[in-house]
Amino acid sequence: MQNFELYNPVRVVFGTGESKNIAKHVKSLGKKALIISYDDITFLESLLSDIETKLVDIGIEIITFYRIKANPLLCHIQEAIEICRKNEVDFCIGVGGGSVMDSTKVIAAGVLFQGEPWNMFVSRHDCSVSIPPEKSLPTVMVPTLPATSSETNCTAVATNEVTQEKAYVSAPILYPTVSIIDPALTCTLPVYQTAVGAVDAMSHILEAYLNGDQNSPLQDRLHEGLLVTIISELKAIIKDPLNVDHRANMQWAASLAWNGYLQSGLNATTPMHQMGHVLSALYNTPHGVTLAIFIDSYFRYTCTLNSEREARFALLGENVFGLKRDGQNNREIAEKTVDCFVQFMDEVGVPHTLSDANIPSSDIERIADEIVAHGCDADGMLPSIPKIGREGIITILQMAI
Ligand code: NZQ
Numbered sequence: 001m002q003n004f005e006l007y008n009p010v011r012v013v014f015g016t017g018e019s020k021n022i023a024k025h026v027k028s029l030g031k032k033a034l035i036i037s038y039d040d041i042t043f044l045e046s047l048l049s050d051i052e053t054k055l056v057d058i059g060i061e062i063i064t065f066y067r068i069k070a071n072p073l074l075c076h077i078q079e080a081i082e083i084c085r086k087n088e089v090d091f092c093i094g095v096g097g098g099s100v101m102d103s104t105k106v107i108a109a110g111v112l113f114q115g116e117p118w119n120m121f122v123s124r125h126d127c128s129v130s131i132p133p134e135k136s137l138p139t140v141m142v143p144t145l146p147a148t149s150s151e152t153n154c155t156a157v158a159t160n161e162v163t164q165e166k167a168y169v170s171a172p173i174l175y176p177t178v179s180i181i182d183p184a185l186t187c188t189l190p191v192y193q194t195a196v197g198a199v200d201a202m203s204h205i206l207e208a209y210l211n212g213d214q215n216s217p218l219q220d221r222l223h224e225g226l227l228v229t230i231i232s233e234l235k236a237i238i239k240d241p242l243n244v245d246h247r248a249n250m251q252w253a254a255s256l257a258w259n260g261y262l263q264s265g266l267n268a269t270t271p272m273h274q275m276g277h278v279l280s281a282l283y284n285t286p287h288g289v290t291l292a293i294f295i296d297s298y299f300r301y302t303c304t305l306n307s308e309r310e311a312r313f314a315l316l317g318e319n320v321f322g323l324k325r326d327g328q329n330n331r332e333i334a335e336k337t338v339d340c341f342v343q344f345m346d347e348v349g350v351p352h353t354l355s356d357a358n359i360p361s362s363d364i365e366r367i368a369d370e371i372v373a374h375g376c377d378a379d380g381m382l383p384s385i386p387k388i389g390r391e392g393i394i395t396i397l398q399m400a401i
Pocket residue numbers: 038040041043069070071072096097098099100102144145146147148149150153155156157158185186187188189190193197200258273287288
């Protein structure tokens with residue numbers, strides 16, 4: 001395990017029905033709030049109207065911005081920042097999944113940021129250095145989708161629709177002030193969306209497990225426990241979508257998967273996310289689907305790259321899927337581990353190939369160029385263990401067809 005510093009000030013309020021108590025958690029944050037949600041709020045209509053009423057009842061003036069799209073766009077963030085400035089909003093409330101919560105973070109920080117909000121983001125087209133935000137209005141998150149951990153971390157991801165680039169910003173000031181995690185709100189999620197979110201949460205764990213410090217047995221067991229939980233709870237939700245206990249376990253697992261605690265001491269890289277963001281930027285592919293594509297192809301490409309990698313994948317398969325040695329070597333078990341992940345994605349109905357995600361295989365060269373431009377280091381290498389160059393990226397993409 002490597003040295004680390006950890007800071008996570010988010011006040012988490014967790015439990016079925018807790019969203020109904022929002023007033024008591026926000027009353028000290030100011031007199032005027034911007035509530036942020038999706039452009040299609042059909043499934044959240046009664047929740048949003050309940051939140052609006054509860055805030056008005058305690059004398060908070062509300063303005064609504066229900067314009068956010070999945071894979072959120074910079075133009076909407078800019079629009080909301082102007083609304084906040086014009087109306088002198090005191091705090092922001094995000095009601096939705098990662099796209100809404102990430103937008104809420106950038107809007108709240110953007111109000112107090114000098115210059116264009118895009119300047120906060122890293123890995124931008126123009127390669128200029130990003131300026132991390134240092135001030136933000138308070139933010140309140142009411143997550144409706146277990147996936148990203150945005151409710152418990154200080155990261156936000158957005159797409160610049162002009163440069164067609166998806167990039168991220170990570171800064172301590174972006175930690176939400178309060179996150180009210182009410183699992184009952186996720187019962188409206190269709191099974192498909194639940195499964196895609198679960199694959200995202202799994203991928204956060206897998207990135208750290210496979211591409212971080214590999215001498216951290218405590219972190220390994222925590223990660224394996226989360227993976228086992230997400231896999232079994234997703235299967236249970238598919239059978240019984242309205243069971244709030246399963247929804248609660250799924251949501252807490254997703255909130256823990258990328259909140260910094262589990263990554264501590266690992267110094268992990270995120271090659272699947274780097275590649276996945278390019279697919280979302282170019283084709284608006286849902287985030288979890290981009291990761292499913294690389295859980296399949298990147299795993300098959302890397303699981304036998306060297307003996308350390310084989311041992312790592314074998315350990316994963318033994319502890320998560322209960323694979324038995326039965327005289328097999330690491331390579332054989334490593335390959336079976338990958339098969340288990342692919343079978344799981346088939347079982348829960350998550351597409352995991354470029355063709356199933358309607359991404360043209362004729363674009364592979366272009367996709368690889370974008371990955372090198374945005375996801376690779378100064379030497380053009382994807383930060384994975386071991387590092388992967390453009391040729392390897394092309395092979396992964398070909399394996400993804
Ligand atoms: O489009 P509709 O049909 O309205 O569906 C919405 C939404 O568009 C639906 N949804 C959300 N809550 C629902 C619901 N449907 C029914 N009932 C509910 N309770 O879900 C669709 C997708 O929502 P979105 O917010 O895009 O999903 P997710 O939570 O997966 O967020 C993805 C975004 O987060 C970023 C991704 O890159 C992507 O932009 N990420 C953020 C991270 C972070 N902040 O740390 C890390 C992640 O790795 C990720 O990059």
